[in-house]
Amino acid sequence: MVNEVMEKALNKQLNAELYSGYLYLSMAAYFEDNDLAGFANYMRVQAHEEQDHAMKFYDYIIRRGAKVTLTEIEAPQTEWKGVIPAFEHVLEHEKMVTGLIDDLVDLAIEQKDHATNNFLQWYVEEQVEEEENAMENLAKVKLADGNPQILYKINEELSAREHHPIDE
Ligand code: FEO
Secondary structure, eight states: OOOHHHHHHHHHHHHHHHHHHHHHHHHHHHHHHTTOHHHHHHHHHHHHHHHHHHHHHHHHHHHTTOOOOOOOOOOOOOOOSSHHHHHHHHHHHHHHHHHHHHHHHHHHHHTTOHHHHHHHHHHHHHHHHHHHHHHHHHHHHHHTTTOHHHHHHHHHHHTTOOOOOOOO
């Protein structure tokens, strides 16, 4: 079982993952509104992935005999000043999430909760990928800055992204 301190912290992270999904869905809507369907698809898939991250916490909390407690999800930003500011936001957000996961790992170690520490290592690895993707996408849209043809190409490329369930 996880103790009350860990239960509260895991529930807080579940909320943070749902917020990430909400933020990326908001970005999807923003891109739809700006006729960038490929970018919108990418963010929609990303939102789906965040929902998966949240559900992984949900299932773990239950498996460890604790209670899932859902709380209010903060309203996300709805407008950005273009693709570059949007992808800058993604990178900043993912760096922030990495910090949250690192804090959770610290807490698990402090609480001598080895199982939770072990569970969290999946997210430690996932955050490496999340930041890597965010950096790559930001570099791409920066290259396209002011060049509609390159932006169109990236839009095409991002339209191919599909959602894949998490490998256990
Ligand atoms: Fe749940 Fe984008 O990390």
